[in-house]
Amino acid sequence: MYKIVDKKRLSNNVVQMTIEVPLIAKAIKPGQFIIIMVYEKGERIPLTVVTSDKERGLITIVFQEVGKTTKLLGKKEIGEELFAVMGPNGNPFPVRYYGNVVLVAGGVGVAEVVPIAKALKEAGNHITTIIGARTKELLFFTDVLGSISDKLYVTTDDGSYGIKGLVTLPLKELLDTSRIDMVLAVGPTIMMKAVSDLTRGYKVKTYVSLNPIMIDGTGMCGGCRVTVDGKTRFVCVDGPEFDGHLVDFDELMMRQRTYIEQERLALKLLEEKDA
Amino acid sequence: MPKRARVPMREQDPEERIKNFDEVALGYSEEEALLEADRCLQCPKPKCVEGCPVEIDIPAFISLIKERKYKEAYRKIKEKDSLPAITGRVCPQENQCEKTCVLARVGEPIAIGRLERFVADYCKENAQEVKKEPFNGKRVAVVGSGPAGLTVSADLAKLGYSVTLFEALHLPGGVLTYGIPDFRLPKDIIKREIEYVKALGVEFVPNVVVGKTILLDELLKDYKAVFIGSGAGAPVFLNVPGENLLGIYSANEFLSRINLMRAHLFPEYDTPLKVGKKVLVVGGGNVAMDSARVSRRLGAEVTILYRRSREELPARLEEIKRAEEEGVNFIFLATPLAFSGSNGWVDAVECQEMELGEPDESGRRAPIPKKGATFTLKVDTVIIAIGNRPNPIISKTTQGLEVGRYGEILVDPATGKTSKVGVFAGGDIVSGSATVIEAMGAGRRSAIAIHRYLTTGVW
Numbered sequence: 001m002y003k004i005v006d007k008k009r010l011s012n013n014v015v016q017m018t019i020e021v022p023l024i025a026k027a028i029k030p031g032q033f034i035i036i037m038v039y040e041k042g043e044r045i046p047l048t049v050v051t052s053d054k055e056r057g058l059i060t061i062v063f064q065e066v067g068k069t070t071k072l073l074g075k076k077e078i079g080e081e082l083f084a085v086m087g088p089n090g091n092p093f094p095v096r097y098y099g100n101v102v103l104v105a106g107g108v109g110v111a112e113v114v115p116i117a118k119a120l121k122e123a124g125n126h127i128t129t130i131i132g133a134r135t136k137e138l139l140f141f142t143d144v145l146g147s148i149s150d151k152l153y154v155t156t157d158d159g160s161y162g163i164k165g166l167v168t169l170p171l172k173e174l175l176d177t178s179r180i181d182m183v184l185a186v187g188p189t190i191m192m193k194a195v196s197d198l199t200r201g202y203k204v205k206t207y208v209s210l211n212p213i214m215i216d217g218t219g220m221c222g223g224c225r226v227t228v229d230g231k232t233r234f235v236c237v238d239g240p241e242f243d244g245h246l247v248d249f250d251e252l253m254m255r256q257r258t259y260i261e262q263e264r265l266a267l268k269l270l271e272e273k274d275a
Numbered sequence: 276m277p278k279r280a281r282v283p284m285r286e287q288d289p290e291e292r293i294k295n296f297d298e299v300a301l302g303y304s305e306e307e308a309l310l311e312a313d314r315c316l317q318c319p320k321p322k323c324v325e326g327c328p329v330e331i332d333i334p335a336f337i338s339l340i341k342e343r344k345y346k347e348a349y350r351k352i353k354e355k356d357s358l359p360a361i362t363g364r365v366c367p368q369e370n371q372c373e374k375t376c377v378l379a380r381v382g383e384p385i386a387i388g389r390l391e392r393f394v395a396d397y398c399k400e401n402a403q404e405v406k407k408e409p410f411n412g413k414r415v416a417v418v419g420s421g422p423a424g425l426t427v428s429a430d431l432a433k434l435g436y437s438v439t440l441f442e443a444l445h446l447p448g449g450v451l452t453y454g455i456p457d458f459r460l461p462k463d464i465i466k467r468e469i470e471y472v473k474a475l476g477v478e479f480v481p482n483v484v485v486g487k488t489i490l491l492d493e494l495l496k497d498y499k500a501v502f503i504g505s506g507a508g509a510p511v512f513l514n515v516p517g518e519n520l521l522g523i524y525s526a527n528e529f530l531s532r533i534n535l536m537r538a539h540l541f542p543e544y545d546t547p548l549k550v551g552k553k554v555l556v557v558g559g560g561n562v563a564m565d566s567a568r569v570s571r572r573l574g575a576e577v578t579i580l581y582r583r584s585r586e587e588l589p590a591r592l593e594e595i596k597r598a599e600e601e602g603v604n605f606i607f608l609a610t611p612l613a614f615s616g617s618n619g620w621v622d623a624v625e626c627q628e629m630e631l632g633e634p635d636e637s638g639r640r641a642p643i644p645k646k647g648a649t650f651t652l653k654v655d656t657v658i659i660a661i662g663n664r665p666n667p668i669i670s671k672t673t674q675g676l677e678v679g680r681y682g683e684i685l686v687d688p689a690t691g692k693t694s695k696v697g698v699f700a701g702g703d704i705v706s707g708s709a710t711v712i713e714a715m716g717a718g719r720r721s722a723i724a725i726h727r728y729l730t731t732g733v734w
Contacts (some may be wrong), residue, residue: 086484215536216453219486220666
């Protein structure tokens with residue numbers, strides 16, 4: 001079960017992995033996510049599926065090694081198995097014809113946006129994509145998204161590649177100079193917040209794909225709750241995509257940091273064990 | 276007739292037990308069981324059986340204990356109850372079989388639950404005989420591996436059906452696994468009962484969310500009948516300001532982190548949980564007691580806040596008593612109005628005092644806010660244990676499945692038949708949060724109805 005059939009490193013801490021999970025490969029739609037457990041004593045963490053191959057029963061995930069769980073996942077090799085893979089969870093992205101669409105992606109959001117980008121392209125939308133990274137070495141999938149998009153912008157904070165600055169720089173220019181019908185932002189919460197704050201002034205419909213802490217992923221625990229338009233919603237069953245203009249990002253960022261001390265400890269113990 | 280009191284069951288000392296997650300109740304020894312069994316009057320028209328949701332032949336199994344035929348006693352229970360080691364521990368016997376026991380009229384009822392538990396534990400190694408009919412060529416799918424799903428699966432497997440049991444989580448057991456703490460129901464007991472169900476040939480498939488991974492309508496193509504026992508897995512929150520502050524958990528999240536993910540063993544297990552020094556549990560049911568008692572074991576000072584009075588507490592008396600012994604405080608007739616915090620973490624709760632008015636639709640006196648009477652409690656962790664609604668995933672993704680006002684699946688109570696041909700349902704997805712044994716009773720009735728449906732072909 002859940003055998004790893006392919007693995008490659010996209011940057012020094014971003015890994016792409018293909019896993020055998022026929023039922024999920026068959027069922028998953030763009031925008032939905034899975035939950036994995038690396039081993040029996042591990043955490044359950046949500047991850048997004050980049051591509052799926054129904055015929056061969058394979059799904060491909062991309063993740064960044066940031067904490068203990070993703071580091072343990074990164075150590076898994078081809079031929080090994082994961083303890084649990086469950087999904088698809090959440091709702092599919094509302095794919096339809098919007099017109100001029102801008103996709104803004106950062107971090108592993110660059111991978112997460114791929115299936116939605118493909119589907120939106122197939123639905124006839126004109127796709128402009130903005131990828132942001134801190135520096136050139138952290139960039140990946142510029143080719144993948146470049147081939148799906150009608151226009152691609154890349155920004156780096158330090159100017160080592162593409163435009164120097166944040167993703168909001170080319171986004172603002174696009175908003176000022178052209179008609180944009182929909183924006184989708186996928187990536188770090190702070191980036192999705194900045195994008196939503198910017199587009200609000202232009203009254204452009206903006207979707208964001210939220211990534212809170214989760215356990216079960218079926219609406220059972222409520223750990224992933226988030227305030228949207230003043231109401232509590234569960235990201236796992238009501239999302240993961242929401243209207244960015246209505247999301248309480250500050251609360252979300254706060255909740256994402258609930259276990260920061262424990263996460264640091266777990267990582268430190270893992271690094272000590274490895275050393 | 277001598278009215279000897281029931282034989283008490285040994286328990287871990289409260290001072291000791293709040294330092295561990297081991298089982299609190301230690302069970303009867305053989306001598307104790309024989310002594311207690313001897314109190315049974317063996318009524319010709321036993322009232323206790325009427326009080327049992329699965330109609331165990333209680334006088335018969337107690338009589339077998341008297342004869343020291345423990346294996347036979349175990350088999351007698353198993354005729355009706357697939358999970359005796361579990362029901363012997365978590366059934367609210369005081370509201371069921373023991374309530375109707377004739378001895379209760381003149382003194383203490385026979386300790387049926389304790390005797391059931393004794394027999395199940397005594398026979399744990401050698402009485403798990405697997406007897407089943409040969410395969411009848413028919414396949415049935417069961418959704419959810421909690422008490423209802425396990426019962427349907429075991430019953431149908433014994434009748435010769437090929438049963439596939441789908442579970443959304445990575446471990447089987449449903450609420451038995453994620454909801455009930457080890458000190459009330461040890462994990463090895465659940466494991467043992469599930470091993471028995473597997474030994475009957477039931478195929479257990481974890482990590483499959485029916486309604487997401489596979490649609491119910493897809494299952495109906497491969498299986499002659501489907502039973503839905505997906506539980507009441509949607510937590511109810513208070514919907515008051517500040518409820519999303521850090522340190523505020525639903526009881527489901529809090530208990531899942533401990534029971535399912537083993538967060539009390541962090542960092543050996545990777546899932547963390549942060550519990551402060553002052554825990555407030557909101558609610559008065561068994562789940563509230565469990566949350567409070569887990570918090571005590573994590574070293575916190577714990578207060579239960581309940582909006583009605585002590586008399587209306589829905590938890591089992593035994594659990595309330597144990598919570599009190601373990602030093603849990605109670606505040607009655609109050610409910611949270613708002614939470615406030617600093618740096619994102621909850622640090623206080625403003626409460627509204629209540630008084631009791633006329634009985635409401637639940638038959639209990641309704642709590643009414645007392646004008647102007649509020650108070651503030653300093654807390655650093657809050658656990659909301661005010662109930663659950665049926666999980667909506669299946670009903671939302673299935674055509675033609677009728678649900679009620681809270682999303683509960685509507686069924687014929689005698690059979691568990693839903694509005695959709697070939698689909699049965701039972702347990703908390705139908706009733707809302709109820710007891711383990713009631714879910715098992717519903718499972719049993721559905722198993723009989725599924726067998727009838729697949730034998731006669733008549734819906």
